[in-house]
Amino acid sequence: xxxxxxxxxxxxxxxxxxxxxxxxxxxxxxxxxxxxxxxxxxxxxxxxxxxxxxxxxxxxxxxxxxxxxxxxxxxxxxxxxxxxxxxxxxxxxxxxxxxxxxxxxxxxxxxxxxxxxx
Numbered sequence: 001x002x003x004x005x006x007x008x009x010x011x012x013x014x015x016x017x018x019x020x021x022x023x024x025x026x027x028x029x030x031x032x033x034x035x036x037x038x039x040x041x042x043x044x045x046x047x048x049x050x051x052x053x054x055x056x057x058x059x060x061x062x063x064x065x066x067x068x069x070x071x072x073x074x075x076x077x078x079x080x081x082x083x084x085x086x087x088x089x090x091x092x093x094x095x096x097x098x099x100x101x102x103x104x105x106x107x108x109x110x111x112x113x114x115x116x117x118x
Contacts, residue, residue, distance in 0.1 A: 002026060002027055003026070004025060004026055004027050004054055005025070005026050005054055005055045005056065005057045006023065006024070006025055006026070006045050006048050006049060006052075006054050006055070006056045006057060006060070007024055007025075007026050007057045007059075007060050008021055008022065008024075008041055008045060008057075008060040008063065008064060009022050011031075011034070013034070020034045020035060020036055021034070021035045021036075021037070021038060021040075021064075022034050022035075023035060023041050023044050023045055025048070025052070025054060032044070038064050038067040038071065039068055039071075041064055042061075042065075042068065045060070045064070
């Protein structure tokens with residue numbers, strides 16, 4: 001008998017030519033869900049793990065992790081076309097005026113004693 005665990009695979013969508021992630025339990029005929037992104041597939045895998053108590057296949061987890069890291073790198077490169085990330089840019093400090101610290105309000109008792117003449 002096969003060990004039951006949660007697996008993920010890339011399949012072609014029925015509605016379009018896009019590829020989607022199919023999250024399934026090993027041994028079941030139909031996948032549990034189809035997800036458009038690797039991030040959503042990973043979230044669903046952990047939800048399914050919590051509901052069923054099954055383990056997640058290490059290969060599936062590694063595959064999704066590397067895909068998410070690749071997508072993040074592509075998104076960072078897309079947002080920063082010159083390759084100047086915040087880490088490589090020199091730190092520029094703005095001359096912000098220093099604000100004066102506010103005094104703590106007096107307690108009622110100390111305010112009353114200060115108002116009474118002696």
